[in-house]
Amino acid sequence: MAKKLILPLLLVTLASISYAQEMLRTHDIVPEDYFTQTFLSDCEASPDGKLTAFVDYRWDEENDRRSRDLWIVDNKTQELQRLTFDPGNEVNPQWSPDSKSIYFVGHFKQAGAEEAPYDGSSQIWKINSDGSELQPITRIPDGISSFQLMDDGKTIYYTRDKEFMIDAWKELRSRYKNDLKFGHGIHDVSELWKLDLTLWRHEKLIDPEMYIHEFAVSPDEKKIAYITTEAPELIYVEGWSDLRIFDTATKKVRVVPDKLWQEDTPSPYGWLGGLTWSDDSRMFAFDVGFDGYPTLLISADIANGLDAVTTKSLPRPGDVTAAGGLQWVPGKHELAFLGEDHGRERVYSVDVTTNNFKTWTKGDVVVEGFDFVGSRGEMVVIQSELTYYHDLVLYDRKGKSNRLTRLNPHVDTWKLPQISIFKWVGAEGDTVEGILELPPDYDGKSKLPLLVSLHGGPTASEKYCFLLWIYGRACYASKGYAMLSPNYRGSTGYGDDFLTDLIGHENDRDVTDILTGVDALIEQGIVDEERMGVTGWSNGGYLTNCLIATNRFKAASSGAGVFDMTMQLLEEDTPGHVINYMEGMPWEQPEEYQSASPVYSFKPGIKTAVLIHVGENDPRVPVTHSLGMHRILHHYLGVDCELLIYPGAGHNLTRYTHRLAKVQWDHAWFDKYLMTK
16 A cells, blocks of 8 residues: 655755845855855864864866865864965875874976976875975875875875786787777786885885775784775776785785675675774774665774784664765774765764764764864864855864854855755655755745756765755756755665665666656645756766656756666676676676666657767766767657767866856756746
């Protein structure tokens, strides 16, 4: 028996803002406002707890890209200071033990410079917290890959890459490597080095003739955990990773047993990452991410030596899905992590001995990064809420928060959409949620054009916070649209069953969840069913392709979307994704591959006008899908269709001009088909 329709739950948005502040909101959001925003990453508290370093990234129209710079904020006075101004990207700040300087990775380029460190290569740099005395720490030809500064400030460990060839065909590969491209056989491998900052001597520690994706040195510097694969390509990361421990005294290497993430999981295609050591150097932790399955949190204990490493899979509270960001709570065997829960993202922790949980950031917040402030029981986070996106917030030991930054003050003048959680009954009679955005002045007395925005992944989710993004959040509501962003079947933050229910049911349960959400909005009288559109990128583009032939939507914008699952398996850089969802290879599940592929639903009678976007060099959803879909729609079915190929672009659009073009084309497309009755 069908469950009763669940009415939308409209949560507080502008009602929580004072009337005086609301009166200041005079600016109607336009798509180009997206490029005026500042975003954050890499927050790191100083050892004395007084300052927080962070990376600010914003759009640089002149250089046609985003530029990242290093900043600090005083945790008490909230005074800001910008440390770097170069158009190169500065990332991964790490504090010196005296809290007076910061080490970071920089890419500085001087005109005419052909050698490191000013040739634009990735090098380690140091700068004082007052912005003075910028100096290079490394001058490695071709640059470094990653680094770790030890707590005493005396040593830096770093990785660098070198070219490697398989011996069997080395002579022929060498002869033709400048004239041909090979499917495999020539790739980078890594070396792990130690730099003594007192004597300024470099020492090579590990040369495994493999690629080191990530490493972490124990605080006592006796052990180094690192993740390796045969080659750097992502296909090797999917289930072919080794987790190893290097003993710095004996120079011996041990491979950590992988039974927990190979044999004891429904998929062997896990991504290892997030390495972090406890303060006492006894334990380390990491996560294993999967497409379609929950991320595992794993702790490892080396108390009994490297030959007797014990690993344990850690639990998670309720419906929470782990989302990375692993850190040990200072002085404890308690692992903190980011977790998604019904559109919110918070910081949680689990005691690895008792399995007891703690929630560090409560309420309707979305946290995308955090760091503990020394041993004071405080935490600084990168947080978003309903009225702002990406600011630093300081939590005291009692959980009380204090917003440290207002990096986008102009947003306080914007007319924000009415943001709510909308609930309905989806596939299998289960409750499904989505983020509903309505115009700032909407009074419920008229029916609105609808744009359905579908997130990628699908092992991801749409968050309950303010968001002005190129896929439509905020800006369409300002023009009079209703926008629904469903967290359809397979989304994170709604329990493991909701996540894994999509396995073997793509282009089925997810599509049903989306369409029943649309029906619920129509039944509520919010949406004009004659003026509906759908859009998405990556898996959102795939789902858009799945929905085109339903003719429920007058217009669609498909970005980097799969058209045929077999072709996707053969071409993409992470094929484990397809194998997981199809539950095998094409010769094992031919019907499943066909039923999940939108190409087989395309036939005469399609009325939806389709706009297609794709990066020319997209390795994740190759351009072949978009070329094929455009050919069928335009040449064989006569559907109103446009194909936009972004030259040189990959899966994500990284150029200013490309993102601006996407935004302007989308708005023109949907306005043409949906804004006129």
